[in-house]
Amino acid sequence: MNTHRPLSRRLILQAGAASAVLGAPGLLLAQPAPVKVGLVHPVSGGLAYSGGQSRMGAMMAIDEINAAGGIKSMGGAKLQGLLGDSQSRPEIGVSEVERMQQEGVSAYLGCFASGIALPATQAAAKYNTPFLIDVGASDLIVNRGLKNVFRLKPGFGKCVDDAIVALGEINKGANSVAKTAVLVHEESEFGTGTAKLLAGKLPSVGIEVLETIKHANPTRDFSNVALRIKGLKPDIVIMSNYQNEYVLLARTLMQQKVDVAAMFSVLGGGFNFKLVKEQPDVAQYMMDFNHWYNPKNAKAAAMRKQVESKGGLFTFEVYLSYNAIMLYADALQRAGTADKEKAIAALASSTWFPEIMPYGPTRFVNGQNEGGRGALLQASKTDIDVVWPGEFASAKPTFPRPKMS
Numbered sequence: 001m002n003t004h005r006p007l008s009r010r011l012i013l014q015a016g017a018a019s020a021v022l023g024a025p026g027l028l029l030a031q032p033a034p035v036k037v038g039l040v041h042p043v044s045g046g047l048a049y050s051g052g053q054s055r056m057g058a059m060m061a062i063d064e065i066n067a068a069g070g071i072k073s074m075g076g077a078k079l080q081g082l083l084g085d086s087q088s089r090p091e092i093g094v095s096e097v098e099r100m101q102q103e104g105v106s107a108y109l110g111c112f113a114s115g116i117a118l119p120a121t122q123a124a125a126k127y128n129t130p131f132l133i134d135v136g137a138s139d140l141i142v143n144r145g146l147k148n149v150f151r152l153k154p155g156f157g158k159c160v161d162d163a164i165v166a167l168g169e170i171n172k173g174a175n176s177v178a179k180t181a182v183l184v185h186e187e188s189e190f191g192t193g194t195a196k197l198l199a200g201k202l203p204s205v206g207i208e209v210l211e212t213i214k215h216a217n218p219t220r221d222f223s224n225v226a227l228r229i230k231g232l233k234p235d236i237v238i239m240s241n242y243q244n245e246y247v248l249l250a251r252t253l254m255q256q257k258v259d260v261a262a263m264f265s266v267l268g269g270g271f272n273f274k275l276v277k278e279q280p281d282v283a284q285y286m287m288d289f290n291h292w293y294n295p296k297n298a299k300a301a302a303m304r305k306q307v308e309s310k311g312g313l314f315t316f317e318v319y320l321s322y323n324a325i326m327l328y329a330d331a332l333q334r335a336g337t338a339d340k341e342k343a344i345a346a347l348a349s350s351t352w353f354p355e356i357m358p359y360g361p362t363r364f365v366n367g368q369n370e371g372g373r374g375a376l377l378q379a380s381k382t383d384i385d386v387v388w389p390g391e392f393a394s395a396k397p398t399f400p401r402p403k404m405s
């Protein structure tokens with residue numbers, strides 16, 4: 001005797017629905033929560049151009065990671081950039097860190113300027129939240145014992161050391177025509193710290209510092225500074241300042257016909273493709289020791305083409321921010337979680353190599369990558385070339401520069 005009751009229509013429909021769900025596990029399992037990364041950049045105020053470039057590079061990396069399937073070890077978790085604006089002011093940078101903490105941020109990226117990065121990283125340290133430094137040159141950022149701070153690029157100490165070596169070699173190759181220099185720097189930690197290091201090290205390559213001139217941010221007129229430099233008659237002018245003041249000072253020196261062997265800078269905030277595009281006559285022959293991509297690397301060339309195809313400029317802020325996000329993504333992949341403590345441990349032990357940069361092997365010591373290094377650059381009217389170190393050089397330096405007519 002058959003004791004089974006016939007299946008009702010409702011049970012048949014329920015069974016079919018369950019089968020459909022089981023056959024599509026993606027419908028059964030919720031997508032992993034996104035990993036929120038707070039982007040703390042100055043996209044308004046005096047540093048707005050550089051901050052916008054930094055944001056562009058960060059979002060390029062986030063989009064690339066997400067398009068490739070997210071963080072695989074975390075079930076394909078996507079990165080989500082929380083957009084902040086420090087307004088080029090340190091106190092607002094701190095406020096943005098606090099705001100993003102309330103929004104559940106897992107890490108921060110910032111802050112372009114050292115003066116903003118110093119208090120912002122301190123604020124993030126209260127929550128043990130990883131903070132990736134994209135641009136920010138002061139070595140104080142990584143010398144305070146904060147375990148949550150990581151900088152892939154070199155700071156101004158390493159950059160000044162290498163810049164002095166490069167300048168010494170180029171000057172020696174030109175029969176040591178440069179024997180004196182004047183330093184001009186902006187007033188914050190970046191400019192002041194860089195100028196102090198330069199003043200202490202230039203004599204080691206036979207260059208005497210005649211005077212160090214400090215200027216405010218912002219400065220709208222460099223006429224008196226140019227006249228002072230012209231009266232001192234240095235062989236080299238060395239500048240350390242941000243975008244607007246850098247360009248204005250360089251243009252004023254040219255207009256005043258301050259004739260020198262080189263207009264040189266270390267981490268010059270305005271030495272970039274924007275200067276070459278908008279003021280080629282000013283840019284020509286200028287030299288800067290700065291962060292730069294490896295011109296012989298195919299991926300770097302492709303990235304530059306991608307940015308320029310959209311009307312952008314491939315400035316150092318773009319690829320430094322891109323690299324910092326990629327560094328964090330690699331740490332997440334190895335940690336398998338966005339847990340802050342585990343992510344910090346993964347960052348500290350990272351050997352991730354930024355292939356588009358002329359770096360040595362990655363090794364973090366107290367949050368600073370020991371493998372980072374910059375390059376000596378020289379501008380023409382149409383482009384910027386690496387002129388040192390030799391293994392990455394795309395051109396030979398023009399030193400001393402031709403006399404002004």
